Amino acid sequence: MRVEVLATEQLAAHGAAIIANSLRTAIAARGRATVAFSGGATARALLDALARTDVAWGAVEVLQVDERVAPDGHPDRNLTTLQQHLLDRVPLPADQVHPMPVTEPDLAAAAQRYADVLRRLAGCHPRLDLVHLGLGSDGHTASLTPGSALLDHPVGPVDVTEPYRGRRRMTLTLPVLSHARELLWLVRGAAKAPVVRRLVDGDTSIPAGRLPTAHARLLLDSAAAHDLSLETIPEEP
Secondary structure, X not given: OEEEEEOHHHHHHHHHHHHHHHHHHHHHHHOOEEEEEOOOHHHHHHXXXXXOOOOOHHHEEEEEOEEEOOOOOXXXXXXXXXXXXXXHHOOXXXXXXXXXXXXXXXXXXXXXXXXXXXXXXXXXXXXXXXXXXXXXOOOOEOOEOOOOHHHOOOOOOEEEOOXXXXXXXXXXXXXXXXXXOOEEEEXXXXXXXXXXXXXXXXXXXXXXXXOOOOOXXXXXXXXXXXXXXXXXXXXXX
């Protein structure tokens, strides 16, 4: 895993530059790019920065990593953040935006339909070009939480969780996340420092620690990196 520690005010712009470069590389290689975004407070600044970055949006397919089961437009929805901070500000064709269908009455069937979208866009064993992830203080990433049955027994590429912090969620599962060409974590704040240390140490008892590190980048502000030492941070290849 490549670990970078930046000033808080540089985190979003650097993350946006990495995403933009990944999308350009994918477009050059395969004619289009696939990217999946997470939600959370850190995502807002990232998406704002990405909206100001030069990207050939006409060749990009945008998906979601996870989503809370809530009505359209609800502030709890990751899609609401994605729309306000990115989608409404870039020339991305509407049919290239793929929201998770969490308002459907049959969530299990809706998850399977989203898995079909993934396969259509990213192959039979879906391989997304870049997946943006957050990191919870309990070690969760996407909506894969400690103790979740989905960690060891996913039904497919997309599944629906039990309630977590008051809401069920739809999420990409470990096989899809693990198969992505690039994983990008953005983490900030002192509250995340202990779990950042566990992630960097390869602690597989937390969900985030179950993901491969070969194609992963972890961007931290100094507060989130507080518990890391120079010896802990892996050298860049």
